[in-house]
Amino acid sequence: MDKPVPSARPPRIELRAIAKHFGRGETRVDALPDVTLTVRAGEVVGLRGTSGCGKSTLLNTIGCVTEPTSGWMQLDGEPIYDGRYLRRDLRRLRLTKIGFIFQTHNLLPILNATENIAEAMELAGSGHTDARKRAETLLDYFDMHQMRAYPSQLSGGMAQRVAIARAIANDPHILTST
């Protein structure tokens, strides 16, 4: 059976001339020049650039955390920004369709490994028991057996594995990582 042609896969991220600038006049900073980008399902895209070139701003824009100044943007087939209006329920979109893996794991220090993952699922509407079960399954998948350990008790690698498990816990269609 032939593998599907990449271009036939549905686009998950579509950006057209997306730009972001801060300030006005002499103090204006162009944080993100016009970026046009399409990322389809199954594709892995890496961004590389010098410090301050706009990688984080682009990631924040895709993550619906930063509102673009101009351009057009669609995530997983849903319009996000049309140059004038920004979709309102972005929080829900982030919770269900986008997973984030942070540079530093950003685990919540007062929750243990299982709870960190389950919390993300409970926020998305999963029941407490189901969320904990799935969290344990994911930790097991990542060969993480210290399910009750708190972030301060985990090594950097272990904490990052928990963070990855949290990022994919809600089966997001888009996974971003810094």
Next chain:
Amino acid sequence: MLKALTDALSLPRALHADLWVVQERTFGPFAEPSRIPRDTRELIRRMPGVAAAGAVTYQTVQTVSGGNPVRLFLERYEIGRPGGPANLVAGHGLTEGHYQIVIDASSGLKLGQSVPLGPYRDPYTVVGLTRGMVSSSGDPMGWVTLLDAQALQFAVPPALQRREQASGRKPPTTTDINAVLVRLEPDASTVAVARDIARWKHLAAVPEAEEERYLTSFVLQKMQQQLGMFMGILVTVSAVIITLIIYTLTMDKLRSIATLKFIGAPDRVIVGMIVQQALALGSTAFGIGLVLIEELKGVFPRRVQIEPRDLFIILVIVILVCLGGPVLGVRAAVKVNPAEALASG
């Protein structure tokens, strides 16, 4: 209002007097001086409806125990008549006409101990101990006989006595008493007996409940107001402390809050967590406060009794403070930009 100083009402309540007979147009010994002749007791005793009557006087004295000054609120009474010590926990009441004293255990004095009283420092032996009997000022109660009372109240040191004699003045002496405590026959009407006493003896006869009201209104009200003021100050200070603690804790967790917002947590979840934290803090403080009050109340001579209604009011205040205190923290949390989760470090 906080109902405090229940101990102060222990005396009028423990005496179980149906009527307090005091000087006409006065409010009784707890509110203002009342002087009536000692034979009033016998006049009252013979009135219809009166089962028993006892003469009492009150005076504050100071003595020394173990080198420490001890203030006592002395009640002088007649053995075998109303007005004797209540809530006896050790020893017995007065049995001799002289030099015996029954005293409250909060004075720190022991059974059998000798207590020097009066200008001659006559030794009074502690023959009985009571519990929870203090005056409205928090001084421990003591009981001596009326005969001893005369000596304590009017005896003067020898030098002063000589000077008084030299100047031709007679030493002050009186057999006046402050009040007569009346217990009525079971079928007697308090109102009718009080009316008869007022009409025929030209005295004021105050029911026990009314005497308690005088004590509460005239003497304790200011203390209650003071306590209320202190409580208000403490609540305000607590609110400021809770606000600062929650604000500091929130500022420490801004990165975690940003992460939660980044992954999609709604503001209400974050606000809920902060308020939950404040409530946990408040309820813990409330619990510790209750235990401290329960454990330490015996250390203080003047106890503040907090009744269930007061506790409920305090709990409501604590909850309100915990709900209002985190406003600054909540404001900071709601304003935090989710993008801060991406900041390194």
